[in-house]
Amino acid sequence: MATIDLQALRDNFALAQSLAPDSQTMPMVKANAYGHGMVEVAQALAEQAPAYGVACIEEALELRDAGICQPILLLEGTFSADEVNTAALKGFWLMVENHPQKDAIINADIAQPVNVWLGIDSGMHRLGFLPEEVPEVYRSLSDSRNVNDQIVVASHFACAEDFDSDFTAQQLTTFDKTVADFDSIKTSLANSASILGRPDTHRDWNRPGYMIYGASPFAQAQENGDRLKPVMTLSSAVISLRSISAGEKVGYSGKWCAERPSTIATIGIGYGDGYPRTAPKGTPVLVNGIECPLVGSVSMDMITVDVTDLEGVTIGDPVELWGNQLPVNRVAEHCATLGYELLTRMPLRVPRVYK
Numbered sequence: 001m002a003t004i005d006l007q008a009l010r011d012n013f014a015l016a017q018s019l020a021p022d023s024q025t026m027p028m029v030k031a032n033a034y035g036h037g038m039v040e041v042a043q044a045l046a047e048q049a050p051a052y053g054v055a056c057i058e059e060a061l062e063l064r065d066a067g068i069c070q071p072i073l074l075l076e077g078t079f080s081a082d083e084v085n086t087a088a089l090k091g092f093w094l095m096v097e098n099h100p101q102k103d104a105i106i107n108a109d110i111a112q113p114v115n116v117w118l119g120i121d122s123g124m125h126r127l128g129f130l131p132e133e134v135p136e137v138y139r140s141l142s143d144s145r146n147v148n149d150q151i152v153v154a155s156h157f158a159c160a161e162d163f164d165s166d167f168t169a170q171q172l173t174t175f176d177k178t179v180a181d182f183d184s185i186k187t188s189l190a191n192s193a194s195i196l197g198r199p200d201t202h203r204d205w206n207r208p209g210y211m212i213y214g215a216s217p218f219a220q221a222q223e224n225g226d227r228l229k230p231v232m233t234l235s236s237a238v239i240s241l242r243s244i245s246a247g248e249k250v251g252y253s254g255k256w257c258a259e260r261p262s263t264i265a266t267i268g269i270g271y272g273d274g275y276p277r278t279a280p281k282g283t284p285v286l287v288n289g290i291e292c293p294l295v296g297s298v299s300m301d302m303i304t305v306d307v308t309d310l311e312g313v314t315i316g317d318p319v320e321l322w323g324n325q326l327p328v329n330r331v332a333e334h335c336a337t338l339g340y341e342l343l344t345r346m347p348l349r350v351p352r353v354y355k
């Protein structure tokens with residue numbers, strides 16, 4: 001079960017706003033709101049959020065169909081020309097990252113103009129126009145009657161969570177140089193890490209994702225990152241208990257072997273429920289609020305935990321896999337991935353309980 005704490009979500013969003021009082025703060029709800037349930041998250045933020053960010057038009061349509069009436073930015077723009085018509089009808093904002101997307105907007109036969117965000121490649125080399133292309137692209141968009149007046153120029157940081165890297169400063173310089181000649185444009189740069197840690201990147205629009213779900217993008221302690229409240233708590237329960245002798249093995253392929261007489265608790269959660277199969281032995285699992293090591297391989301519906309050092313465990317006892325008492329980042333570290341991935345890949349099989 002994934003318990004989703006909507007008050008924590010609102011508090012984290014309010015923190016993003018308060019750290020950047022001169023910016024508008026647009027929550028990123030793509031990928032099912034990083035696994036938390038897109039519609040529920042958008043509804044919970046409806047009073048605070050001026051707009052939302054999603055990856056594709058299917059997500060935007062789902063929000064509209066659920067009654068969300070704010071603007072919705074398609075972060076990767078359109079994938080085909082007909083999406084421009086839908087976007088115009090539905091009030092979606094379009095990121096423009098390449099020439100085909102730009103041409104599709106300019107050539108569209110639409111009754112009302114669309115709001116456009118122009119993406120610049122300031123160094124991440126994934127999406128966006130090269131700095132030298134920007135003046136020409138900007139001009140052709142602003143000359144088009146299909147485009148609303150206020151174009152937002154945006155870019156994305158590759159290493160914002162890494163304090164040792166000077167790449168963010170380089171991207172910032174490239175961005176500022178590229179937009180220097182435009183009068184009265186709006187701009188957008190900051191993701192969670194730069195909202196939390198780099199006030200110099202705060203612009204007209206900030207785009208927090210991970211932080212509003214209550215996890216810090218930083219690998220180390222950080223004043224603002226440490227104020228976030230986990231939104232998702234993934235929990236289960238002990239469903240079986242047994243004592244085994246030293247030398248006995250546990251789980252598929254007998255990967256783990258007891259070095260001492262051990263008590264093994266079986267927990268009702270597995271990779272079919274979004275718990276990573278790559279979690280190695282020793283990954284922390286909270287049984288009755290106490291950290292115990294995962295042992296044996298993760299099954300589809302179950303995991304096994306060594307509770308030898310814990311007194312009085314019984315069937316039905318509560319287990320937390322991550323959340324309130326165990327940061328998802330810690331589990332992710334053991335699995336050589338990011339908390340981003342663990343949250344986002346949470347399958348629909350797991351019931352979300354909103355509180």
Ligand SMILES: *Cc1c(COP(=O)(O)O)cnc(C)c1O
Nearest residue numbers: 028075156191192207208209210
């Ligand atoms: C997902 C995304 C964000 C949010 O990033 P976080 O690190 O989760 O805050 C911001 N901007 C763009 C363009 C994105 O795709």
